[in-house]
Amino acid sequence: MMVQRKAKKMHESKQSAGLLDRAGKLIEHARKAGADKADAVVVRRRSGSVSVRNGKVENTEASESDDFSLRVFVGQRVATVSAGQGVDEASLAERAVAMARVSPEDEHARLADADLLAENWPELDLFDPSEPGSVELADAARAMEAAALAVKGVQSSIGAGASAGLYGLVLATSHGFAGSFERSGFSRSVSVIAGEGTRMERDYDFDSRVFFGDLDDAQSIGRSAGERAARRVNPRKVPTGANITVVFDPRAARGFIGHMVGAINGASVARKSSFLKDRMGEQISVAGLTLLDDPFIARGSASRPFDGEGVSTGPLTMVENGVLRQWYLASPVAHELGLVTNGRASRGGGGVSPSSTNVVVSPGEVSPQDLIRSVGTGFYVTELIGQGVNQLTGEYSRGASGFWIENGEIAFPVSEVTIASNMRDMFMRMTLADDIDRKYSIAAPTIAVEGMTLAGD
Incomplete structure (x- = not known):
């Protein structure tokens, strides 16, 4: 306690x-x-x-x-x-x-x-x-x-x-x-x-x-850095294809979940610049995903005892079994939306704006190895390149590197490809592994997303 x-x-x-x-x-x-x-x-x-x-x-x-x-x-x-x-x-x-x-x-x-x-x-x-x-x-x-x-x-x-x-x-x-x-x-x-x-x-x-x-x-x-680099040597090209299952390793998955966090920020909602702006209380992701924001994690990298307005609110369930339950709010944004702040204000540039603290995604029930095996053929992403995410429309297009998956196994390194979809669809097609690492401000597991387009050769 x-x-x-x-x-x-x-x-x-x-x-x-x-x-x-x-x-x-x-x-x-x-x-x-x-x-x-x-x-x-x-x-x-x-x-x-x-x-x-x-x-x-x-x-x-x-x-x-x-x-x-x-x-x-x-x-x-x-x-x-x-x-x-x-x-x-x-x-x-x-x-x-x-x-x-x-x-x-x-x-x-x-x-x-x-x-x-x-x-x-x-x-x-x-x-x-x-x-x-x-x-x-x-x-x-x-x-x-x-x-x-x-x-x-x-x-x-x-x-x-x-x-x-x-x-x-x-x-x-x-x-x-x-x-x-x-x-x-x-x-x-x-x-x-x-x-x-x-x-x-x-x-x-x-x-x-x-x-x-x-x-x-x-x-x-x-x-670890040396082994990661050595595994990527002599990458191959892969053909362009649709309906590809893309597996995001935890490092890439943290960034992917970060897009969800940005889309439920009250400031984006008030500016009407979020593709989730009208989705409160609705299913926005697979039922297995619950997203908790917890500023009270001991030794947490984004922990704080109170926010930038002096409000001390503990853990909030932002998404519950895929249903959007909360926006990130500070008092000015909350007032604009007809709500009350939930203690997520941060200070910057003299002003107050809402932001996340420690974000924890509920783990799935399958190991990363079993998740990859279940994919059969697909693409395992270890690095994402560029800023091709449109928070207004949800369109997602990123350069990527990683490894090709064949017969449920990591087969060979791949680079210089682009993966694309819309985050509305991606959030509904996720499968979560069980490898949560809570030391980061966003704790996300390995995530597989079905139905993406891959642009290669």
Whole structure:
């Protein structure tokens, strides 16, 4: 069971506590300058990274910032101003209010309703104080690269990198919310080339975690990247065909599910730019698919104890057995749609917009191996290329690479093909495997989609 803590008693770093105090002062200055209501956000970022190629350090970077953003409301007129750490709070507030007074009215602009603001939230174990230095990051990058280059068939390195960082959010509002949280992040990645001449192929592998100790070891990441690249050498052409079953490996499937997540974002619905805009309460996918959005996963890569408006709402079932149940909502978009926010607001560019957190797709009941065997003949996708997705119409057309499936087995590598269909049909023709990996912000299994068109030779 998660431990609940009162907002004012939640543990905060000394720096975050100081920033929260400054955010509160910004609110006070805004009210004195004539704002009817306001909120102040400080986004904290700390990062360090090292990139390596051929065993030598190519680049070392370090950065840190505390970016202040004040949003003020004068009636239904709103303005946002941003500044860095040394800002004069009174002057910033006066400028924001002056801007708001000459801005056009926005009938949907608003703070979250006071009765929705969080008074307590779960402890999610999101901060690891580990601080690997540049030497340690470089050693990990070298180890990944060396492991990848040791794989038979791998010819050269594109590069390897390791990073460590921090994201923090401090939020105060004029109607009673004050809170902050920090989330650490660590990553490792490597990319290599296998084969020779015109038969060269590239691939990569990576890992990203909230806690340093949870990262996959550098040698394993490197070896996986090398093996992925070596398997792709000497790809063949395949003929153009219709009614092809395409199997998306988990890496490609995460992107595919991401298109569903984008289509049920309330902002897209309000703009009428989503092909699912009129489908609430209807079957939009196979009955076996349930899509859960859960910001409360301990150590989750997209977890947060409260959203960008101070609302703390736990897991939401967005799609239940194929039926669309929710849009992703923040208060302005929710008001435009005649609804109430469901705690999925994020901050960016001074404004508020809805976004997903940790997305978990319900697993199927068949292993990836059995799913491939059931396909007989088809195409197993490991990489997608290009941005050929139309969220307004649902049309889907992407360049792809992967492997041909014959007699239910992976037969040979394939590259330079295009797969196409419409996502309305794709969502209804999915078969889900059981290989969910929950370490990513979108946890999706291997997915087979029937009835696609493949453009090859």
